[in-house]
Amino acid sequence: MLTLDFTAFPELHSDRLTLRRADATDIPQLYRLRSDEQIIKYIPRPMATSPDEIAEFLRVTDEKIAANEMINWKISIKGDPTMIGTIGFYHIKPEHYRAEIGYMLLPEFQGKGYITEAIAAVVHYGFEAMGLHSIEALVDPENIASSTVLEKCGFVKEAYFKENEFYKGKFIDTVVYSKLNKGS
Numbered sequence: 001m002l003t004l005d006f007t008a009f010p011e012l013h014s015d016r017l018t019l020r021r022a023d024a025t026d027i028p029q030l031y032r033l034r035s036d037e038q039i040i041k042y043i044p045r046p047m048a049t050s051p052d053e054i055a056e057f058l059r060v061t062d063e064k065i066a067a068n069e070m071i072n073w074k075i076s077i078k079g080d081p082t083m084i085g086t087i088g089f090y091h092i093k094p095e096h097y098r099a100e101i102g103y104m105l106l107p108e109f110q111g112k113g114y115i116t117e118a119i120a121a122v123v124h125y126g127f128e129a130m131g132l133h134s135i136e137a138l139v140d141p142e143n144i145a146s147s148t149v150l151e152k153c154g155f156v157k158e159a160y161f162k163e164n165e166f167y168k169g170k171f172i173d174t175v176v177y178s179k180l181n182k183g184s
Contacts, residue, residue: 029083097133
């Protein structure tokens with residue numbers, strides 16, 4: 001079983017990006033992300049309704065990071081601390097050496113390769129530093145852009161679940177992508 005310790009929070013870098021821990025200064029951008037209909041339409045979670053709600057979300061996230069239950073990074077362009085998105089491992093299953101990756105990016109930064117870079121950095125960290133054997137991503141089948149990015153990053157479609165979740169009064173489908181740690 002994996003032993004995780006996020007006490008010394010890792011800052012990650014790619015060619016163009018810095019991934020670091022979000023804090024209270026990021027609440028306005030995080031609120032933009034989590035209250036944008038275009039972003040949230042593929043994520044079965046309620047839209048944020050206030051910055052106070054985001055402050056509570058950050059508090060809970062910090063508790064889960066401290067408990068080594070998840071890790072979440074703020075995505076920013078090198079040289080500019082402004083948050084453009086988030087990425088992290090959710091639903092870490094230490095007993096199975098597996099974690100779920102999730103990400104969001106503000107619309108004006110989509111289509112520029114930033115999520116591809118962020119996924120590569122986080123996957124590398126997950127395999128090399130955390131010791132994960134596999135990483136999964138749960139995707140709305142209508143989110144073609146996310147499926148395309150995952151495939152570009154070496155993820156393969158593992159499953160298609162019909163009406164496996166109930167959200168906002170209807171059953172929704174989920175596609176599961178995964179990537180195995182095949183070594184460096």
